[in-house]
Amino acid sequence: MPPALDLLMQRHSTPSRQLGAPGPEGAELHALLEAAVRVPDHGKLVPFRLIELRGDAKQIFGDRLAAIAARNPALSEAKREKERTRYGFAPLVLVVVARVTTDSKVPPIEQEIAAGCVAYNLLLGAHALGYGAQWLTGWAAYDAEVAALLRLAGNERVIGFVHIGTPQIEVPDRDRPTVQEVFSPWMP
Numbered sequence: 001m002p003p004a005l006d007l008l009m010q011r012h013s014t015p016s017r018q019l020g021a022p023g024p025e026g027a028e029l030h031a032l033l034e035a036a037v038r039v040p041d042h043g044k045l046v047p048f049r050l051i052e053l054r055g056d057a058k059q060i061f062g063d064r065l066a067a068i069a070a071r072n073p074a075l076s077e078a079k080r081e082k083e084r085t086r087y088g089f090a091p092l093v094l095v096v097v098a099r100v101t102t103d104s105k106v107p108p109i110e111q112e113i114a115a116g117c118v119a120y121n122l123l124l125g126a127h128a129l130g131y132g133a134q135w136l137t138g139w140a141a142y143d144a145e146v147a148a149l150l151r152l153a154g155n156e157r158v159i160g161f162v163h164i165g166t167p168q169i170e171v172p173d174r175d176r177p178t179v180q181e182v183f184s185p186w187m188p
């Protein structure tokens with residue numbers, strides 16, 4: 001099997017709480033980012049950007065998120081507790097942001113898909129470099145206060161928080177859809 005296809009076959013997420021140091025930094029992180037932004041992009045709009053959360057900034061972000069969660073009566077106590085600790089594990093979290101050009105002929109969904117490809121490339125690239133990663137959204141990706149905390153513009157939204165680090169345990173793969181389940185010929 002070609003190595004690139006083998007990578008696709010081997011990749012799986014590592015839960016963010018099972019990720020620890022080290023994570024990619026310096027030239028290695030730069031290479032990961034360069035590879036990640038090579039996505040199909042209708043209209044070449046570059047409808048994405050990335051925000052790094054690392055070190056103290058990452059922990060402060062996690063604390064602020066927990067404070068927002070604590071004020072939200074719609075979130076269960078268990079979810080609020082999860083927020084208090086979520087950012088203490090993976091050494092690096094990349095926030096993938098979609099920035100949608102509204103006066104373009106390219107529909108917003110296509111621009112958001114391009115940003116989603118960046119997030120997936122990060123998972124693949126992290127795996128290729130020997131790291132583990134997980135793409136999370138949760139309530140925080142859709143919360144206006146969190147968007148303000150990240151200083152997102154009105155046309156921007158969080159596509160995912162990609163946690164990257166070194167797996168602390170061997171994570172078994174999950175069940176995968178079979179080709180038979182998802183593939184069929186079109187019948188005229």
Ligand SMILES: Cc1cc2nc3c(=O)[nH]c(=O)nc-3n(C[C@H](O)[C@H](O)[C@H](O)COP(=O)(O)O)c2cc1C
Pocket residue numbers: 011012013014134135136137138159160174
């Ligand atoms: C857009 C998106 C958002 C996700 N958000 C969450 C999340 O908030 N919480 C969670 O437990 N898993 C979430 N997941 C799933 C995990 O990232 C991951 O895919 C899954 O745990 C294992 O699948 P994998 O091994 O094929 O990556 C999300 C996946 C996608 C594509």
